[in-house]
Amino acid sequence: MDELAIRRIVVVGGGTAGWMAAAALSRVLGRAVEIELIESEAIGTVGVGEATIPHLQYFNRLLGIDEDDFVRRTAATFKLGIEFVDWGRIGDRYFHPFGTYGQEMEGLHFHHFWLRQAQLGGALELDRFSIGADAARAQRFQRPDHSRAGSPLGTISYAFQFDASLYARYLRERAEASGVRRTEGRIVDVALDSGNGHVQAVTLEDSSRVAGDLFIDCSGFRGLLISKALGAGFEDWSHWLPCDRAVARACRRTTDPLPYTRATAKAAGWQWRIPLQSRTGNGYVYCSDHLSDDEALAGLNAALDGDPLSEPNFLKFKAGVRHKAWDRNVVALGLASGFLEPLESTSIHLIQSAIARLLTNFPDRRFNQHDIDYYNRRTRVEYEQVRDFIILHYAATTRDDSPLWRYCRSMALPTSLEERIAIFRENGRLYRHDNELFSETSWLAVMHGQGLVPRRYHPLADLLPEGELDKRMTHIANAMRLAVDRMPSHQQFLDQIGRTAA
Structure with missing residues (x-):
């Protein structure tokens, strides 16, 4: 092994973030690197993140997890999206589905044709063109079926709702089977190198000392290493997200x-x-x-x-992000790196994407500053993109029934979000930057669901003759309805997985 290679990784803190990191790193790095996770049973975990977004499937596949086994072991259910109640106005109800609406036509996003038909006065509800929304309301579910060419059943996208503590336990079993060592104990001291300021070791209550080359801080809001030891600052976003x-x-x-x-x-x-x-x-x-x-x-x-x-x-808690999620030889994950309220179930995804980014920029003991700077820039961009999407739910409202909502509807917005809203209001256009987490479908669902109505639509949508437009839209809606009718109920699907376990 290269003499500069990372030989010991210390994960500080367990919970979902710690065991996700330990399981993924041990899976990818194998036993060439020693991984030790330190956690204390006396320190509770937050444990509110029980809902996810579809990207978790990729993480589970990386670990070689059988999905049916995962569902049984974590008491999971399937998730087709999120229903929002009373956000735009009291009495309103809309659905943010995973997947897509309709299908692209003439090289344009589907919603431009739907907006055109809506202005003509003949459009069905937008949810009628989403298999996720339709199936959720009918309490039906199945995994994607690609055997029927062109069927909406092939476009189903889903996530999970599960017991986060059971998931952490499940990952712990896999991590320990891959060689991860768990140490019980509370950290009472952090030793820094007097030369470069790197963390050398942590000391536990029993006076034992755990040294490492790379430290992963999963200590939650405390930020035991990234904040208390290294002093990485925190940018407060509570003026945009005041819930605390x-x-x-x-x-x-x-x-x-x-x-x-x-x-x-x-x-x-x-x-x-x-x-x-x-x-x-x-x-x-x-x-x-x-x-x-x-x-x-x-x-x-x-x-x-x-x-x-x-x-x-x-x-x-306080909404915001660390100025540096990676500082010297410490990488903060989960709540130690920042916090965005769980409105769109992004907490576990932000852990997952940070682990993937770390693996892409995995260091040696030189800890190249250019890699660290790149990691921090991309982390901040991701947090800002998710932040803007969450702020949208508060800002796009007509509610004035309480001080909170009066503040949110009139607060100054981040320039990036202000621009998105202005573009959509004018011509219905939506953009996805840098392959960001939330797609055009997500932005459309919330903007439309909370009453933002574009003045116009893309002019190329007018090239389709009106009769052909009506015909295509009717065909898509009927295909969605027939596909949902073929699906089993959500409970039947769960029962089938349960029977597999027997």
Whole structure:
């Protein structure tokens, strides 16, 4: 092995972030690198991230995980998107589906033709052109079926809703089987190199010392290494995302689990509902300037579907991002690198993409600063793109029933988001920059769902004769309906996976 090669990696903190990092690094690097994960049972994990986006499938495939086994082991359900209630106005309800709307025609995105037909007065609801939205409302699910050429069944896109603690345990088993060593203990000291300022080792309560070449900080909001030891700064985004508290609580499942997550806007924040096989996850994200902890818990309890199964878990946070997610020989993942509220289920994805970026720019012990700078630039861009998408939900509203919503509808927006909204309002155009996480479908779903109406559509959409336009749109809608009718119910699909385990 090269004398400058990384030989020891120390992961500080367990939970979802720590065990995702340990499992992926051990899978890719094999036993050529020693990996040690330090965690303390006395330090709880946040554990509110129970919903995901479709990209998690790629991570599981990287680890060689059988999807049916994963679903059984994590009490998972399938997720076709997110339903938003009361966001644009009280009484409104819309769906943000995974996948696409309709199909491209004449080289243009489908929604330009839908906008044209809507202006002509003959368009069906936009959701009628999304198999994800249609199937979710019908409580149906199946994996993509590519055997029928041209069928919407081949375009199904899905994610998961699962027990995050079970997922961490599942990944721990795989990581330890690949040679990762777990050490129980609380870190009480961090030793830095007097020359270059790198972390040399951490000391535990029992006085044992754990040295490493590369440290992965998964210590949550504390940022034990990246912040407390190295002093990497934090950029506060709470002026755009003012919610700074959450209370989470599980309740008994009273019906078959829905194949989607629900986010319901409240006067001082919003409430999530995430159906698992074993229970329903619930939480209230709120702004402490406008709601007390006791009031938030009372509001959450009043909205539970079934009897509570856990004590309430209160969390404090601040939206923002580290100035440096990678500083010297420390890479921060998860909450240690930044926080964006879980409105669009991006927390686990941001961990996953950071791990992939680290592997792409994997260092040796010289820790090339150009690689580190590139990593940090791309991390910041990703956070900013997700940030803008989340802000859109708050800004694109006509609600004025509470101080929070009056503030959000009038606050100054990031220039990047202001430009997107202005372009869409004028001509319905949507752009995807740098292969960013959220596609044109996602931006359209939220913008349209919350009442942003373009003045015009792409002029090339007028080249299709009106009669042909109506014919194609009817055909697409009918194909969607017939495809959904062929799908089993979500519960039937889960039952089939359960039978496989027997």
